[in-house]
Amino acid sequence: MTRIASKKILEYKGELTFDIIEDILAKFKENMQDIDIELVIRKRLYSILVESLENTYRHNCEVNSTSNHQSVELQLITRSDAFELIIGNYLPNSKTDELAEKIDLINSLDLVGLNRLYRASISKARISDKGGAGLGLIEIARNSRQQISYRFDKEHDKYSYVELKINISKNPNKLR
Amino acid sequence: MNPLIIKETTATPEIRFDIAKNDFELKGCSRPEDVRDFFTPVIQWLEELKAAVNDDLIQKHASDPVVFNFKFDYFNSSSAKFILDILVLINQIHSLGLAMRIDWYYDENDDDMKEVGEELSEVVDFPFEYIMVEKKPSV
Numbered sequence: 001m002t003r004i005a006s007k008k009i010l011e012y013k014g015e016l017t018f019d020i021i022e023d024i025l026a027k028f029k030e031n032m033q034d035i036d037i038e039l040v041i042r043k044r045l046y047s048i049l050v051e052s053l054e055n056t057y058r059h060n061c062e063v064n065s066t067s068n069h070q071s072v073e074l075q076l077i078t079r080s081d082a083f084e085l086i087i088g089n090y091l092p093n094s095k096t097d098e099l100a101e102k103i104d105l106i107n108s109l110d111l112v113g114l115n116r117l118y119r120a121s122i123s124k125a126r127i128s129d130k131g132g133a134g135l136g137l138i139e140i141a142r143n144s145r146q147q148i149s150y151r152f153d154k155e156h157d158k159y160s161y162v163e164l165k166i167n168i169s170k171n172p173n174k175l176r
Numbered sequence: 177m178n179p180l181i182i183k184e185t186t187a188t189p190e191i192r193f194d195i196a197k198n199d200f201e202l203k204g205c206s207r208p209e210d211v212r213d214f215f216t217p218v219i220q221w222l223e224e225l226k227a228a229v230n231d232d233l234i235q236k237h238a239s240d241p242v243v244f245n246f247k248f249d250y251f252n253s254s255s256a257k258f259i260l261d262i263l264v265l266i267n268q269i270h271s272l273g274l275a276m277r278i279d280w281y282y283d284e285n286d287d288d289m290k291e292v293g294e295e296l297s298e299v300v301d302f303p304f305e306y307i308m309v310e311k312k313p314s315v
Binding site: 040054 | 209295
């Protein structure tokens with residue numbers, strides 16, 4: 001049986017602030033220096049990391065101290081032919097259906113469809129009270145060019161832990 | 177009009193808008209902590225420029241177009257919304273008769289950035305000039 005080598009590039013568990021995001025991104029750049037990949041993949045990975053962190057920062061909700069996970073949990077792993085970003089945070093249960101619908105829609109589209117959705121969305125985008133333009137998930141999908149997988153763990157009647165898994169091929173020409 | 181000069185940080189781009197010198201540049205990485213706070217003065221400056229367009233300014237730039245240089249290494253999706261707003265304003269100012277050009281710079285190994293420019297150009301319906309540069313990657 002062939003063993004697929006994987007290596008953790010980045011890991012973080014805890015609260016998320018803008019300063020902590022800065023630290024995580026600085027760590028990412030530092031740890032990526034020794035990894036030989038094309039610039040276009042490096043930038044796509046960076047973009048996915050930024051959008052994932054900013055989405056989490058905006059939409060994360062406060063939870064009890066007895067929760068199963070930390071406020072945010074993140075891992076970035078490199079495998080032989082792809083990177084995998086796993087990011088989890090807590091979301092109010094009132095928001096989980098909306099998130100699932102959004103991801104399901106995005107997953108149903110090919111790259112042409114995603115680009116069409118992005119162009120339609122950016123034209124009518126408004127910055128929300130949380131500071132986002134509603135384009136983050138589309139941008140993650142456009143850069144990853146693969147399906148976003150997700151799961152919800154309902155830990156409380158008010159909130160659930162949501163985990164996203166995003167794969168990024170090391171082949172810049174790989175399409176959805 | 178007074179020039180708009182915003183210095184670059186790790187999370188925000190350098191912005192230089194100076195109509196007297198015909199020096200317009202947006203450069204670096206854009207993922208501000210508060211995107212509205214960062215870009216509102218930029219949008220306001222362009223709206224003032226739009227209000228200031230008159231026959232003298234049009235005449236002055238008839239053979240020396242106002243050139244906006246976009247030299248982004250990266251911008252997040254929230255910034256993209258405001259970059260689109262900037263481009264819409266540039267197009268509106270151009271429609272008033274002021275000769276303008278948009279130069280979109282991209283790294284020779286970063287076709288994605290060129291494609292992002294092509295996409296914005298299509299959304300705004302304003303042609304860009306695409307300029308490839310040899311540059312050290314910042315990410």
